[in-house]
Amino acid sequence: MNAKQAAGYRAAELVKEGMTVGLGTGSTAYYAIEKIGEMVASGLRIRAIATSKASEELAAKYNIPLVPAAEVDRLDIAIDGADEVDPDLSLIKGGGGALLREKLVAVQSDRFVVIADSNKKVAHLGQFKLPIEIVPFCYEWTLRLLETRYNVPIEMRMNGNELYVTDNGNYIADASFGKIDIPKGLSDELKATTGVVEHGLFVGIAHTVIVGYEDGRTEVI
Numbered sequence: 001m002n003a004k005q006a007a008g009y010r011a012a013e014l015v016k017e018g019m020t021v022g023l024g025t026g027s028t029a030y031y032a033i034e035k036i037g038e039m040v041a042s043g044l045r046i047r048a049i050a051t052s053k054a055s056e057e058l059a060a061k062y063n064i065p066l067v068p069a070a071e072v073d074r075l076d077i078a079i080d081g082a083d084e085v086d087p088d089l090s091l092i093k094g095g096g097g098a099l100l101r102e103k104l105v106a107v108q109s110d111r112f113v114v115i116a117d118s119n120k121k122v123a124h125l126g127q128f129k130l131p132i133e134i135v136p137f138c139y140e141w142t143l144r145l146l147e148t149r150y151n152v153p154i155e156m157r158m159n160g161n162e163l164y165v166t167d168n169g170n171y172i173a174d175a176s177f178g179k180i181d182i183p184k185g186l187s188d189e190l191k192a193t194t195g196v197v198e199h200g201l202f203v204g205i206a207h208t209v210i211v212g213y214e215d216g217r218t219e220v221i
């Protein structure tokens with residue numbers, strides 16, 4: 001068992017009969033979905049909302065029943081990966097481009113459980129490029145505004161020769177902050193910026209982090 005699998009499987013144990021479950025995106029969330037799929041095959045009855053088209057497909061493959069958002073008020077639990085986790089359980093997410101749906105689902109959940117291999121633990125957020133989802137209309141203006149305001153390198157995410165397009169039809173700008181001193185301040189500032197749809201800072205949202213290690217151990221924070 002590898003570190004991601006250990007974290008994903010441990011988180012899946014938190015899913016109980018009758019729950020409404022948010023399914024994350026990425027290679028760690030994959031293992032949680034796989035395990036939940038096995039539990040469903042063994043008779044567990046749950047319903048789920050996926051945070052990306054890729055995770056929707058995975059859920060369908062494992063016969064995990066997906067439910068339209070209109071039929072859900074709150075989710076009991078959401079399980080998702082992260083790119084960086086700091087000691088306050090603040091996160092950078094969005095390496096896989098699903099940050100908007102991931103945040104929508106996380107904030108609607110009674111318990112947001114983050115699963116990560118131990119390499120994701122950091123003292124300060126910001127080494128990983130912060131994904132910022134921006135609207136395509138006049139995206140060059142938004143990019144310029146962010147570059148001018150923060151004076152850090154910011155790259156438009158690409159998919160080959162084309163701009164990367166999220167499941168929501170937007171673009172992603174990846175910002176190299178290096179070290180983010182005040183995650184909450186930056187989070188609020190980006191959120192208030194016209195042209196920015198969402199960003200990958202998750203501050204005060206995670207309830208639990210399950211860290212997986214290569215020897216199969218897990219640590220719950």
Ligand code: 5RP
Pocket residue numbers: 024025026027028029080081082083092093094095096097098099102
């Ligand atoms: C996708 C995400 C992922 O959860 C994050 O990138 C971690 O991915 P992985 O588990 O593959 O390392 O935020 O938008």
